[in-house]
Amino acid sequence: MTLIDVAIIGGGASGTTTAFHLASKSKKVCILEKNIFSPEKICGGGMSAAVQNWFPFKLLPIVHEVITNVEFSWCNTDKVVAELSGSSPFWIVKREKLDSFLLDQALNSGCNLLTTFNVVDVKKKSNVWHITALDGRQIESRAVVIADGSQSPWPKTFNLGPNQQKFASTFSGRIKRRGNLGNETARFEFGLVKNGFAWAFPLNNEVNIGMGTFLDNNNSLPVNEILKSFLPDLGFDPSEVIGHEKKLRIWNGHCKLNGEGILLVGDAASLCDPFLAEGLRPALMSGFEAAKSLIYWLDGEVNCLDAYTKTMQINWGNSMAWGKRISQVFYRFPKVGYQLGVKRPTAPKRIAQILSGEMSYEDIAKRVIKRLLFQN
Ligand SMILES: Cc1cc2nc3c(=O)[nH]c(=O)nc-3n(C[C@H](O)[C@H](O)[C@H](O)COP(=O)(O)OP(=O)(O)OC[C@H]3O[C@@H](n4cnc5c(N)ncnc54)[C@H](O)[C@@H]3O)c2cc1C
Structure with missing residues (x-):
């Protein structure tokens, strides 16, 4: 050999x-x-x-898509949008x-x-x-x-x-049409998943739908319940998504x-x-x-x-x-x-900068600490 x-x-x-x-x-x-x-x-x-x-x-x-807008929501309401600058794009790939x-x-x-x-x-x-x-x-x-x-x-x-x-419980699947997710827009939903979030990422004529829960190794995801609440807001029926669950280290x-x-x-x-x-x-x-x-x-x-x-x-x-x-x-x-x-x-922009790699959590934390010290 x-x-x-x-x-x-x-x-x-x-x-x-x-x-x-x-x-x-x-x-x-x-x-x-x-x-x-x-x-x-x-x-x-x-x-x-x-x-x-x-x-x-x-x-x-x-x-498949270069993201220029990141949209955040709480139980499909209270939405905030962050624009990504051209210098810090976020890509979606298959x-x-x-x-x-x-x-x-x-x-x-x-x-x-x-x-x-x-x-x-x-x-x-x-x-x-x-x-x-x-x-x-x-x-x-x-x-x-x-x-x-x-x-x-x-x-x-x-x-x-x-x-x-440590493991997160996750789910991801695809829908073979676009629904009403905006052009070049990624959506993050924070109110529907216990200890985590759900997302919708565009892939030209398809959308990737997913969710993750992060705090407890044994947390299970009520996937169908979450899809039922999340998908109609994006113009989809929950039965349209075909996906799988996975434990992510x-x-x-x-x-x-x-x-x-x-x-x-x-x-x-x-x-x-x-x-x-x-x-x-x-x-x-x-x-x-x-x-x-x-x-x-x-x-x-x-x-x-x-x-x-x-x-x-x-x-x-x-x-x-x-x-x-x-x-x-x-x-x-x-x-x-x-x-x-x-x-x-300033927060949506900061999260977008983390996703794009322009800033780290460490940079953000140092800024917050500096702000608190300055205020005191
Ligand atoms: C639902 C979900 C959504 C995610 N979304 C995102 C996202 O949007 N953006 C992002 O940055 N990250 C995301 N991630 C995380 C990302 O997918 C992983 O971090 C990434 O796949 C890590 O790549 P890897 O090569 O280390 O492992 P993997 O991609 O898991 O590759 C491991 C490879 O090893 C092979 N293998 C396993 N066991 C054996 C064996 N015994 N012998 C030989 N081969 C073996 C497997 O078949 C596989 O091909 C997501 C993860 C999940 C679960």
Whole structure:
């Protein structure tokens, strides 16, 4: 069996990004993916245009809609609209298209792909990783990247990731017409979902509908009840949406994302925003940063993988620490949060700036603290 440089478990957004960057630097990489790629992936597909920074090719051709307005509501009333400036757009993509586009880029750069490779065992012997599939196939590699999403068992096995994993309960589905959702408009509804929110994102002639509840690992979503209240306001009948529920692993504290020759990326690394469920930007960011560290490590710089954990903490975790605090206060007292937070004249713009990647929760928190100090 030939020894490859890096085996990547999972061919989603984070795995394909890692694979592209490694393969484009001539590293021997293989993506191990348990599925043959699915026609529709469970995801809202809302994504900051800032992700373009991590790729040398244009992502715009696979963007379905560029959002210029973000509309917020409380039980379908009390609406506020924020305009996004041209400098900070927010994109809506179909996840299956994004993932297969990134996969193609990785394959074109020389990466290999094994599908129906359901990883059931990961072991390290004499500095070589042995990765085994359910059907008995085996791959040997110098390093392994864990990119198999929210249900990944490997962070716990290797004592990585947060001490306690936290999950949001989510639902997402599509409707094959547009309803009355405005052009280039994304809608966020905060009053209908306990400890969370519902959304409607436009996709040309379709709409993605979703919801998430964030505070309790065991919270279940009364999906049908929420759809019944939310969809008529958008001009839809609740029976029109076909969707699925999923437990989404969210950020829950600073933690180690690497060991010797092993890195966690994307949802497996618990990077998803605990307030707005933004997981694509950190998935792509972590893929880019993981590849950067691995390239040095494969070339012999042995301490480089620790730099990955550190960089993700600075560039993402510090903001998420504030996102978690905001989430805990806002979703416990959402009515007050909506009135005092979202309805503040500057708030919709700030939320839009978070979604677009122009501002972090940390920036917002520092502004609020400064304002409070100044007032006192
Ligand atoms: C309902 C919902 C809506 C969302 N909406 C948004 C949004 O609008 N914007 C946003 O930014 N984020 C959103 N997210 C979050 C976003 O989808 C995730 O953060 C993102 O998918 C993470 O990508 P990933 O590559 O880490 O994991 P995934 O996309 O889950 O990819 C993991 C891959 O690993 C494979 N795999 C799993 N197990 C194995 C195994 N044993 N062996 C081999 N392969 C395996 C899977 O088949 C899959 O292809 C949403 C999430 C949900 C659930």
